[in-house]
Amino acid sequence: MPSLSLSRTFGSRRAPSLLSRIVAARAVTRQRKSLAALDDAMLRDIGLTREEAISEATRPAWDVPAQWLS
Numbered sequence: 001m002p003s004l005s006l007s008r009t010f011g012s013r014r015a016p017s018l019l020s021r022i023v024a025a026r027a028v029t030r031q032r033k034s035l036a037a038l039d040d041a042m043l044r045d046i047g048l049t050r051e052e053a054i055s056e057a058t059r060p061a062w063d064v065p066a067q068w069l070s
Helices: 018-037 040-045 050-057
Strands: none
Touching: 018 050, 040 050
16 A cells, blocks of 8 residues: 655645645545445455454545555
C-alpha cells in the first residue's frame, strides 16, 4: 500500500491542492472498504479483530491516523 501524505506544509512548500486532497480521500475510502471486505482469517493475519476493522472502515475519509499527517 502506498503511503499518504496529507499534511499541510509551510515555508517553501505549498499546502496540498484540492485535487490532491480529493485523490487522497478517495484512496482512504477505497482502502477502508477493502479492509472491511477481508475475512476473519485475513484480519487475524494482520492483527485486527472484525470489530476493529469495522470501526476503521466506518471512519470518514478525512479522519486519518496522525502518522499519515507527517
